[in-house]
Amino acid sequence: MENVKVSSELFEELINIRRHLHQYPELSFAEYETSNYIRSILEAWDISYQQVGETGLIVDIVGEKGNGAHIGIRADIDALPIHENTGLPFCSKNEGVMHACGHDGHTTILLGTVYMLNRFKEQFAGRVRCIFQPGEEADGAAEQMIKQGVLDNPKVNEMLALHLWPHIPFGTIGVKDGAITASCDQFKIKIKGKSGHSARPHQAIDAIAISTHVIQALSHLVVKENNPIDPIIIHIGKISGGVASNVVADEVVMEGTLRSLVKDNRIRVKERMIQLVQNLVESYGGKADVMYADGHPAVINDEKVTKVVEETVKELYGDEALVRLKEPSMGGDDFGAFAERVPSTYFRLGIKKENELCYDLHHPQFQFDERIIAIGIEVFTLSVLKRLEEEGK
Template sequence: MDIQKRVNEIYNELVNIRRELHMHPELSENEYETMNRICSYLDKWGIEYKKSVADTGVVAIIRGREGGRTVAARADIDALPVVELNDLAFKSKNEGIMHACGHDIHTAIHLGVARLFKEMENEFQGNVKIFFQPAEETIGGAKRMIEEGVLKNPDVDYMLSLHVMPSLDVGEIEIKYGKLNAATNEFTIRITGKSAHAAYPEQSVDSIVVAGNIIVALQTLVSRNISPLNSVVLTLGKINGGTKNNVIAGEVTLSGTLRTLDEDTRNYAKKRVREIVENTAKAHGASATVEFDEGYPALINNDEVVDALKESAESVLGKDKVRLKEYPSMGADDFSFFCRETKGAYYNLGCGNRDKGWTWPLHSGKLIADEEAIKVGVVLQTVTLMKLLKK
């Protein structure tokens, strides 16, 4: 099959699919209508699938000739609680919900990939799985899909995923070897002091003062406990405490996020946060606890898969359109769970158009993506997956 020619032929249909998805966005863990729409297209094209994986996910499989490898690609399908500010003909019909992270484009791309491989099922040896994954924005739907066995029977050898990026013009991609995205840990600090009347501070242990000292002390984690050559982010985003202006607070709660790029640094940073918080509180006569929520692990690309992607992209797009990302992002994506279990790679796909002023960032209510990115994504994913099948 001439993949580029075939993608051009089905492009308008994929655009219409994307616009339908864009008009009907659904939040994480509630992607029921989205799931059914995906299944309706898979039914139309005669593609085998399993629905209700991790409640609202879909796993499609295209079985080629017997033997060979199994490869997979992931498309996240959930939307965000964002008000759409664009006056488009296909503007969101669900008030306060928008595909502001481009997952509608991801879904359309991978429906196109599934269709092409179905049409080529006699031309390749092995299997192709497409995961339409829920809840990337919240609870980590990737982990739940893995726990339900999507990487097994047949076992996945290589895997790809992508994310649209408005800072890149359509027709460009950005790749990175090794560490790409940070691990996340949300945390809550609870400080317990002793409340008293504001006029008699000697009778209190002021939890607000303790909190202030903890906030300052935690700044030394990155500046003095971590090498400047290693990236760590610690952000305190919320503080609650006190009941009245003339009452010294007995309890204060702080919460924030910790971002790291490998497990050793992650474990060390968590240990130091506990030590700093507990000992600073103790020095002021208070007590404090720290609770960490395990978020997403660091996303670390496999060099072998990135090599295949780079070769495909340079062939399809040209060397000048393939950018090598120099530094990791401290943002996160739950595709990292897949990369822990199999050889995977994740890259950024240009969807911006500077000439038209379409450069608004992800998660913005003004995000407009150039739909030509669908065409580029389908071709690149298909060509790279085919290359990985032949490894």
């Protein structure tokens, strides 16, 4: 197997790329300059690409030893509406927008992987499709790219993705078979009552009072109607209603998310939640409108593809670098849309350094040691080369 170690010259170039991306973050589906910058790097490397949608890009590295497997790698390129507070000399110049989830790192890692695989293309058969995906922080972005054909022509056989992870030691790689992230659906519940004077509540229908029963019922649904070994989270994150302290509120709006690891459970709880809310509100004399938006599915890792990453990590860095994650995250990632179509694996790249404070994802002080970029590139590159070699035998 070829030497996939990142050279010092390439690493220095990649650090400059990452810092540029970090300084100019853009929100979901508005990554125009980010996409332009990625194209400029690819053009400087004389590597061809295709635009998908307004800001998405794909790069096909075609092996010169003939036909073979077709493997995809995805990186997300969007940022978050967060005001950066890291104090870094290359902190965000776009007010109120920040790469607080490490997508600048993911994008840089995939660019480095493109560079490495392009260098090896004379030595493998098959094809690698590198997908620079917009809008991961918004719903539907991966699904849109799939509908735009990124898994076809020719058909992608397997997929890989990674995420920086502040919950395992720096330089380790976290892997897990089966579910590794949850599905994430969004809902809005509008409770309609009848306004009136607070001195005469019997002449009104109090939407606020009804909403408290709805919240309790949703908690009951999670705790008492769901198998506890298949976790479900129903979270109300926003609630509004009422106009004055002495007026009975005639309307309350609640917004939240439903998260699950099991597809059948997700469907069942969704249906039960809608039924429960409508029946409960009606029992108190009100009416309920439940607007439910299916989000991205859970990321379910394929055992065979995950095993290749495990073997790659041990070959590159030894057994001690491999962390077998004991439990999934109830956070979400729309990579689940890819994993639902083709065998895939999504692994964690540890950034937690000993005796140093490590901020979580989506925190205004989130940052990472850039040496992790080379590790991500090496794991991607060798994993892909190993799979192409295996499929070519």
